Amino acid sequence: MSAEPSKTEILIVDDEPLNLELLTIGLRSKQYVTYSASNGITAIEIARQRPPHLILLDIRMPGMDGFETCEILKSDARLHDIPVIFLSAEDDVRHKVRALQTGGVDYITKPFLIEEVTARVDAQLRISRQQQEIQRLREQDQAHITLLKAEIDRRAVAEIAERQQRILNAQLYEQLSRHSSHLEELVNQRTAELRQAKEQSETILDNASDAILLTDPSGVVQQTNAAFCRMFGYSPDLSTNPLVLTNLFEPIELERLKQTINAAVLTRQTQELELSARHQDRRQFEVELVLAPLAGDNGSVVGLVGSMRDISQQKQLEHRLLEVLQREQELSDIKTRLIQAISHEFRTPLTIIQTSGEMLVKYYSQMNESQLQEKIHRIEGGISRLVALLDDVLAMTEITSGRTYETVTVDLVQICQELVQEIEKTITAAHQVVYIYPPAPINITLAAGLIRQAIGHLLKNSIKFSPKGGIIQLTLEQDNSHISISVADQGIGIPLAEQKLIFDAFHRASNVGALAGSGIGLAIVQKTVEALGGTLQVKSTEKVGSTFTITLPASADFPAQPD
Amino acid sequence: MKTILLIDDEAELRENLAEILAFEDYQVFEAKDGFEGFEKAQTLQPDLILCDIAMPGIDGFELLKRLRHTASTATIPIIMVTARAEPSAVQQGITLGANGYIKKPFDIDEALLMIRQYLYP
Numbered sequence: 001m002s003a004e005p006s007k008t009e010i011l012i013v014d015d016e017p018l019n020l021e022l023l024t025i026g027l028r029s030k031q032y033v034t035y036s037a038s039n040g041i042t043a044i045e046i047a048r049q050r051p052p053h054l055i056l057l058d059i060r061m062p063g064m065d066g067f068e069t070c071e072i073l074k075s076d077a078r079l080h081d082i083p084v085i086f087l088s089a090e091d092d093v094r095h096k097v098r099a100l101q102t103g104g105v106d107y108i109t110k111p112f113l114i115e116e117v118t119a120r121v122d123a124q125l126r127i128s129r130q131q132q133e134i135q136r137l138r139e140q141d142q143a144h145i146t147l148l149k150a151e152i153d154r155r156a157v158a159e160i161a162e163r164q165q166r167i168l169n170a171q172l173y174e175q176l177s178r179h180s181s182h183l184e185e186l187v188n189q190r191t192a193e194l195r196q197a198k199e200q201s202e203t204i205l206d207n208a209s210d211a212i213l214l215t216d217p218s219g220v221v222q223q224t225n226a227a228f229c230r231m232f233g234y235s236p237d238l239s240t241n242p243l244v245l246t247n248l249f250e251p252i253e254l255e256r257l258k259q260t261i262n263a264a265v266l267t268r269q270t271q272e273l274e275l276s277a278r279h280q281d282r283r284q285f286e287v288e289l290v291l292a293p294l295a296g297d298n299g300s301v302v303g304l305v306g307s308m309r310d311i312s313q314q315k316q317l318e319h320r321l322l323e324v325l326q327r328e329q330e331l332s333d334i335k336t337r338l339i340q341a342i343s344h345e346f347r348t349p350l351t352i353i354q355t356s357g358e359m360l361v362k363y364y365s366q367m368n369e370s371q372l373q374e375k376i377h378r379i380e381g382g383i384s385r386l387v388a389l390l391d392d393v394l395a396m397t398e399i400t401s402g403r404t405y406e407t408v409t410v411d412l413v414q415i416c417q418e419l420v421q422e423i424e425k426t427i428t429a430a431h432q433v434v435y436i437y438p439p440a441p442i443n444i445t446l447a448a449g450l451i452r453q454a455i456g457h458l459l460k461n462s463i464k465f466s467p468k469g470g471i472i473q474l475t476l477e478q479d480n481s482h483i484s485i486s487v488a489d490q491g492i493g494i495p496l497a498e499q500k501l502i503f504d505a506f507h508r509a510s511n512v513g514a515l516a517g518s519g520i521g522l523a524i525v526q527k528t529v530e531a532l533g534g535t536l537q538v539k540s541t542e543k544v545g546s547t548f549t550i551t552l553p554a555s556a557d558f559p560a561q562p563d
Numbered sequence: 564m565k566t567i568l569l570i571d572d573e574a575e576l577r578e579n580l581a582e583i584l585a586f587e588d589y590q591v592f593e594a595k596d597g598f599e600g601f602e603k604a605q606t607l608q609p610d611l612i613l614c615d616i617a618m619p620g621i622d623g624f625e626l627l628k629r630l631r632h633t634a635s636t637a638t639i640p641i642i643m644v645t646a647r648a649e650p651s652a653v654q655q656g657i658t659l660g661a662n663g664y665i666k667k668p669f670d671i672d673e674a675l676l677m678i679r680q681y682l683y684p
Contacts (some may be wrong), residue, residue: 355576
């Protein structure tokens with residue numbers, strides 16, 4: 001705020017134009033800038049518009065006097081510090097005191113010397129400048145002090161903050177370490193639990209009777225249990241030899257298994273199927289596989305748990321049960337057919353007997369002697385047929401009943417010899433029986449009654465179906481493994497198309513004509529031979545003859561059990 | 564004189580029936596199987612056919628079908644005479660166009676009664 005003298009402005013207030021001029025000239029000569037006012041009000045206005053560095057103020061002025069003007073100036077904050085030097089004609093002490101009391105800094109008595117005025121003005125300006133400088137310095141100090149105080153405060157706050165931070169850090173550290181040890185404890189505890197759970201799972205897995213394995217979604221095996229090793233015969237080293245689920249089964253199962261794996265992954269549903277698995281020793285066995293998808297955190301399938309049970313025995317039992325049921329069904333069917341056929345076969349001779357009998361009564365007087373005889377013969381013939389039929393049915397029932405027969409060791413050569421002798425008693429000269437047999441006895445342990453019955457039946461059949469006579473040849477042979485007994489005739493033969501049907505009960509070939517029979521005989525022979533563990537075959541040419549051959553296993557001891 | 568064709572493979576039974584019908588003043592033709600029966604039915608045009616079912620070659624049902632599908636024999640009354648007594652066989656015969664059904668064994672008078680029904684007047 002230091003003012004250069006050239007720029008130092010002074011407001012001169014006096015109602016005397018002469019005084020104003022005198023002062024203006026005097027002060028300007030001292031390089032001051034001056035401006036003037038002739039009354040108090042104008043002076044205040046000018047001072048407000050353009051505050052001067054110093055005011056020279058006349059006391060006695062018309063209107064507002066110098067004291068009043070000074071009081072107004074001093075009351076204005078902007079003008080308060082401007083030094084005011086009073087000018088007055090009064091050399092009265094009271095005036096001087098009042099002038100100083102209203103805020104004036106000096107008092108110059110008129111008439112004055114201009115040199116005195118300028119000297120006092122200089123002095124007052126100097127004082128004013130010094131005061132301003134002091135003020136500036138004081139303000140500067142104050143600012144400095146404020147800054148310092150602020151800095152001190154900042155540092156104090158910072159220190160407090162730092163201290164608190166340290167305390168906080170210490171607390172945090174303590175809390176953290178407490179948490180950390182707690183966490184560590186938890187982790188240890190959890191790890192122990194997990195280890196225990198894992199051991200439990202493995203114990204369960206290894207003691208499970210089902211083979212259990214874990215695969216990835218594509219079916220690559222990742223873990224197996226002890227039962228797996230027992231079931232498949234080896235413990236796979238999965239780290240060196242990757243194992244794919246599909247390799248555990250027969251190649252034929254590949255497609256079905258792939259579909260099931262896909263289904264488990266896609267539908268996320270447990271799948272079940274029965275498969276043929278392959279043991280390490282190449283043995284095939286049946287398993288039931290349950291394939292359950294393992295879902296990961298995001299819901300996708302991360303693997304499959306396969307559990308397998310060996311159902312070979314179950315399958316075998318099922319198979320045997322099915323066989324037994326089938327056999328039961330067959331027997332039931334045979335019985336049904338037998339009953340139907342028996343019913344039918346009984347009706348024909350019964351009808352002959354009934355009509356013949358009724359004719360004897362109804363048309364007795366109209367029939368001649370030979371007609372009457374014929375009816376009586378027909379009644380007798382019908383009864384014989386019924387009796388033979390009953391015998392056959394009983395034999396058939398017995399042979400299909402599944403009962404076992406007592407076995408004895410017999411000589412087949414001897415048995416055939418006896419059968420030939422029996423049949424020779426019943427035949428006429430038209431037939432001739434030729435018996436060809438090996439030199440040594442053929443001893444065999446079997447149900448002797450059955451083989452006697454079967455060969456006897458074939459011999460009787462061959463006579464019956466050779467109505468014009470001819471040679472019946474019975475041939476007995478033995479090689480290392482088999483005994484064969486064949487009966488060949490020169491009879492009517494069997495049409496080729498019907499040769500398959502002749503062993504069915506009650507089937508009679510279309511060319512039997514008037515030859516009586518039940519159609520049950522060959523069925524009985526076949527069932528009998530089956531009961532003996534052998535087979536019955538036929539070779540035949542229509543109108544040339546038929547050869548029936550019974551083949552028995554040569555091993556002497558075999559049970560005479562049907563099937 | 565009414566004519567009857569008798570078709571049965573069982574010779575004794577066929578002969579008995581033929582004798583009975585002759586005593587009752589019918590003219591009887593005999594056939595021992597389905598083939599012969601089919602031929603004679605067409606050529607002799609009988610007033611009635613008595614036909615067995617279980618016969619070798621063409622059985623009674625097959626013969627019945629052929630007779631019904633042949634214009635000259637389609638309307639001749641046919642009575643099945645058979646040992647096939649089960650209801651399903653009876654039903655099959657009726658379905659194929661048989662007029663009557665006589666079960667073996669039968670009473671002569673009953674059989675004659677049924678035969679007369681189909682020959683009247």
